[in-house]
Amino acid sequence: MDNAQYVGLSRQMVLRRQMDIVANNIANADTNGFKVESLMTKEVPGPPAVTAGGPAPVKFVGADAVARDFGQGGLRRTDSPLDVAIDGQGFFKITTKAGDRYTRDGHFRTDDTGRVTTQGGDVVSDDGGGEITIDPAKTGQLTIAPDGTVSQGTERIGKVGVFKFDSLSALQKTGSNQYQNPSNQQATAVTDVKVRQGMLEGSNVNPILEITRMIEVSRAYEQTTQMMSAEADLSRSSISRLGRVQ
Known part of the structure; x- marks a missing residue:
């Protein structure tokens, strides 16, 4: 597996965590005194999967912490x-x-x-x-x-x-x-x-905003999946061509 696949997987893991938090916010939109949460992310440097000609270190996506908005609810x-x-x-x-x-x-x-x-x-x-x-x-x-x-x-x-x-x-x-x-x-x-x-x-969750975030996270996950699939197709095509040349 090359660097792009590893980076894509790290992004998907963070997006799944974000989706869990957004879903929890929506589920607690009517919970007394509940405070809305969001996931903070960070760059995580790591060694590349393939060292030949690749950048070092590769920057993966990681979850940093859960931020909580303690603003007043209605x-x-x-x-x-x-x-x-x-x-x-x-x-x-x-x-x-x-x-x-x-x-x-x-x-x-x-x-x-x-x-x-x-x-x-x-x-x-x-x-x-x-x-x-x-x-x-x-x-x-x-x-x-x-x-x-x-x-x-x-x-x-x-x-x-x-x-x-x-x-x-x-x-x-x-x-x-x-x-x-x-x-x-x-x-x-x-x-x-x-x-x-x-x-x-009441909760300080804005349901409309959280649903919008859920859509954004879902689309980002799909885009990452498509990128990884395209990268995998490119790798298979390269290997196939290399085999025919040999």
Whole structure:
């Protein structure tokens, strides 16, 4: 296999990865707080398959990293008292069996003990890292102020914690629309953010743009396949002619 075939294969591998990411974006277009992703590529130098007269090194195509756009998604009203959206930067902090996680999905509920949790049962942290517990025996209206203060009737019972990072690159996706912080960077409480009760932040995916990208990736894959096929035909033709000359 010559250099063109190797380069073409490296390009196809990257395009398949791009297609997976675009498809995942489209699938999460209606996921609360989901952030659109894109694949970063790079040139990967490598030794040529054939050294005689060929350039060295050959530049292959490689996947570099997945970039994530943390831009604000649109807010939609639900009027559910435990639905909250962050209007601005920051993340809700939740406690899971695997440790602390961060999310923009504010579709919360209460468990059997009255603790505020995610739909998956992970406990939502207050601004100090503790729990927020609602007393089901009390009949006071549950309100969440723009600063995150949670009240049941006239009694203050906690404050929804919103945390931020100096560099969002510290966050690593873990699934279930959650992120972990494997770095040494510390999350700090946000004081100038607005928390909107009865609302949810939607995905910041633009479906039309993602479908356009999917078409572009599909066409690029087809073009690469055609190039590799033409290169293979040329090689076979050259070998056939060489055989007749001998």
